[in-house]
Amino acid sequence: MVQRPSAAANLDAWLAYLEALHPTAIDMGLERVQQVATALQINPRPAKVITVAGTNGKGSTVRYLETILRAAGYRTGVYISPHLHSYEERVRINAEMLSAEQHVQAFNAVEDKRGDTSLTYFEFGTLAAFWLLQQQQVDVWILEVGLGGRLDAVNCIDADVGVLTSVGIDHVGFLGPDRTSIAREKAGIFRADKVAVIGEPDFPPAILQELAQRAIVPRRVNDSFHYRLHESGDTWQFSSPQSQLSELPVPQLPLPNAATALMALEALDLPVSLAAIRTGLANAREAGRLEIHQGNPDYLLDVAHNPHAAEFLTRYLQQRFPKRPxxxxxxxxxxxDIAGTLAALEPLVQAWYLADLSGPRGASAQELAAALRTSAAPPSITCFATVPAAFEAACAQARDAAQGTQQQPLVLVCGSFYTVGQIT
Structure with missing residues (x-):
């Protein structure tokens, strides 16, 4: 039996306890987490709740919602996962992290109420985050689904607005082998008497039919709402039956997710001014997502870890840095899907610096290299024992290559939260 941390235990001790508490890291289902949520008396009301699911785009959509609502004067509470650098990143109140001591207090609250109910690391952390949001008395809860939707711990709370950003192939062992199966699981966050927003333009028709049978008529991109980047590339416009917004600032984060966020805010039915929308769009930044650092050399961090995300990243690089190695x-x-992810990036990459990731789930650099070698051989493949070593080598080579040329190479760091999190 795992021993509960002492009264003086710090956050690291509690996280170690959470990791050892449940026999499996992922145990899909809502029964256990709902039991403990009831014991904790978790109830967001009168706050509004937005739940965001999707294969990719969840983090940037959450950030758009947060920055716009804050600009409109609302007090926001955000729960995300995973984190890049520290556990405290998972809960934000008005865009600020809470202290380690506050997280420990929340863990104690969950432990006091869970009784004999076994919880995974994620479930325990989710309940602690809910407890913190409730203690902070925010106006809007913005919740990011961890895995899937229907059976994810976040889904124990009914959202006023459910948002599905995208549907791609990922987590097939838990969500199913195809886009239809995965879309079905993610659409499990929708409720018959609440608003559903879908930002995926190629949503499986079979799941739309299933939603209709559940009396859910989602507001879909290219149907209920539209967006268009102006030819100048400097501004964009959003339109729905209720809104016609033009001359919006082009944000740093992906534009499709900005449009999805605007539809979600319109559905939330809270007053938000055009000025707040423009301010929020301009200020939205998310660590590890299209995060550019200028220097010698320039480098870009992005947590793209599946083919869908890698394809978007490739298009972004082609548009933003069309001539840079x-x-x-x-x-x-x-x-x-290592081979599929690398294949999506391969047309742009002049040199690969592949790194081992530690832990039982981590792939070796040699495994990545083997996946690359199944297709056309790139100019250069080098393997490293650590991400920092690979990054240092890439930066050094980029600096050398830039001497005497006008186009300095751009160093791209991607493939996982665990990869990006090691580069500061």
Missing amino acids: IYAVVGMLKDK
């Missing part, structure tokens, strides 16, 4: 630092988990 790309040196890619990549580390991935072995349960991801």
